Amino acid sequence: MVEKNKDYEVDIVDMGFEGEGITKIDGYTTFVKGAIKGEKAKIKMVKVNKDYGFGKLLEVTAPADCREEPVCEIFNRCGGCSLQHMSYDAQLDLKTQMVKNTIRKSLGYEPIVNNIIGMGIPYNYRNKAQYPVSNGKIGFYADRSHDVIENKECYIQNKVIDEIAKYAFELTQKHHVSCYNEQSGKGTLRHIVIRIGVNTDQVMITFITNGEEFKNKDSIISELINKYPNVVSVIQNINSENTNVIFGSKCVTLYGKDYIIDRLGDYKFKISPLSFYQVNPVQTEVLYNVAKDYAGLTGEEVVFDLYSGIGTISIFVAENAKKVYGVEVVEPAVEDAKENAEMNEIRNVEFLAGEAETVVPKMYEKGTKADVVFVDPPRKGCDEKLLNTIIDMKAKKVVYISCNPATLARDLKTLTENGYEIKEVQPVDMFPQTSHVESVVLLEKR
Numbered sequence: 001m002v003e004k005n006k007d008y009e010v011d012i013v014d015m016g017f018e019g020e021g022i023t024k025i026d027g028y029t030t031f032v033k034g035a036i037k038g039e040k041a042k043i044k045m046v047k048v049n050k051d052y053g054f055g056k057l058l059e060v061t062a063p064a065d066c067r068e069e070p071v072c073e074i075f076n077r078c079g080g081c082s083l084q085h086m087s088y089d090a091q092l093d094l095k096t097q098m099v100k101n102t103i104r105k106s107l108g109y110e111p112i113v114n115n116i117i118g119m120g121i122p123y124n125y126r127n128k129a130q131y132p133v134s135n136g137k138i139g140f141y142a143d144r145s146h147d148v149i150e151n152k153e154c155y156i157q158n159k160v161i162d163e164i165a166k167y168a169f170e171l172t173q174k175h176h177v178s179c180y181n182e183q184s185g186k187g188t189l190r191h192i193v194i195r196i197g198v199n200t201d202q203v204m205i206t207f208i209t210n211g212e213e214f215k216n217k218d219s220i221i222s223e224l225i226n227k228y229p230n231v232v233s234v235i236q237n238i239n240s241e242n243t244n245v246i247f248g249s250k251c252v253t254l255y256g257k258d259y260i261i262d263r264l265g266d267y268k269f270k271i272s273p274l275s276f277y278q279v280n281p282v283q284t285e286v287l288y289n290v291a292k293d294y295a296g297l298t299g300e301e302v303v304f305d306l307y308s309g310i311g312t313i314s315i316f317v318a319e320n321a322k323k324v325y326g327v328e329v330v331e332p333a334v335e336d337a338k339e340n341a342e343m344n345e346i347r348n349v350e351f352l353a354g355e356a357e358t359v360v361p362k363m364y365e366k367g368t369k370a371d372v373v374f375v376d377p378p379r380k381g382c383d384e385k386l387l388n389t390i391i392d393m394k395a396k397k398v399v400y401i402s403c404n405p406a407t408l409a410r411d412l413k414t415l416t417e418n419g420y421e422i423k424e425v426q427p428v429d430m431f432p433q434t435s436h437v438e439s440v441v442l443l444e445k446r
């Protein structure tokens, strides 16, 4: 029997989805954050559940060859970069294995899974930072909690926005804006969200406030713009709910435009505060090019781009298609997509607002069918109704872009049991230093 608070000497035999080490103590599965497969370690059991437990890493007695000193001084406390203690090559290898293993467990066989495509410089890649604030501090939530820990520098963040976000927060404190308190529900400022178009240098800063009031905002903005003239958009977003969701539904433009522009490949994209935009623009181009290659369009195809965000994939592939339909649930993103098509002079695309699982069955009923379907769903994957409609319409190719191997593997099972064959899987490292993995899969109708 494994006991809580007791120390154990263990062998780390595997790694979990969140980058934790896994050991078996007399067959009992125990997760150990910060430990690496192949290591020997001393741990203290801190939680003992019925089927599995959690151990705290006390000492690595035999380190893995790939172990490295993390660059970040809050590595042990922040929930973000859970792989920073591994060399980048080892991170890439781990992610390729994660994709292979997850798909194999779901399907019972392993399709062709290529090695993941990594980044040249796997730091400072993020174009968007979302910092919670609390009690005079700005930073990150500690792992599995809502305590805000300060960090001097975030090594995966674009350096410019990291600096601007912190300066903006200092200004709010200088001008007596209170921080929101989750327990009491009182206080003004909840989060600072900042985005940069890395290829245009345009910056948007969004202050998320608990209600309409935002004390001394004019002074704050004028000092901010004075120091950072590339801030072209300042937004106040209002969220008065007692919730973990960062954004509320209402946005007020306090300064400049209500969007920023970024460039990807040959195209320009307008991005509004509530629209999704990939956070690693360098790897996004890699990802989209893989997806476009997989689709192998000839100019004759009707294409569906499902979960289309601001229309990036639709616009990337439009010149090689007869017609593209994008479907997206967030209405401001659909508005962005329409304007993006216009701005890039692309005329053979149409964007529809609504849930893919509702809109696509309706399109199919009315006789609109796709030859090629791109799906790029959020972490929970595709709704079964949507997958069934894709199967019914017998689309020749499905290009599945996924940020979660578990739901990808589940959906691949449905598609392969219903007439599709996996040709190839290409993981792409969109999130270096973290345990997140992105993959592109080409499926063809048998």
Ligand code: SAH
Pocket (backbone or CB within 6 Å): 276, 277, 278, 306, 307, 308, 309, 310, 311, 312, 313, 327, 328, 329, 330, 333, 354, 355, 356, 357, 376, 377, 378
């Ligand atoms: N393909 C885009 C967006 C991918 S992110 C890009 O590469 O940038 C996933 C998108 O799916 C988000 O924009 C989200 O708002 C949208 N979404 C979430 N649930 C949806 C649903 N049920 N139907 C359609 N879109 C959905």
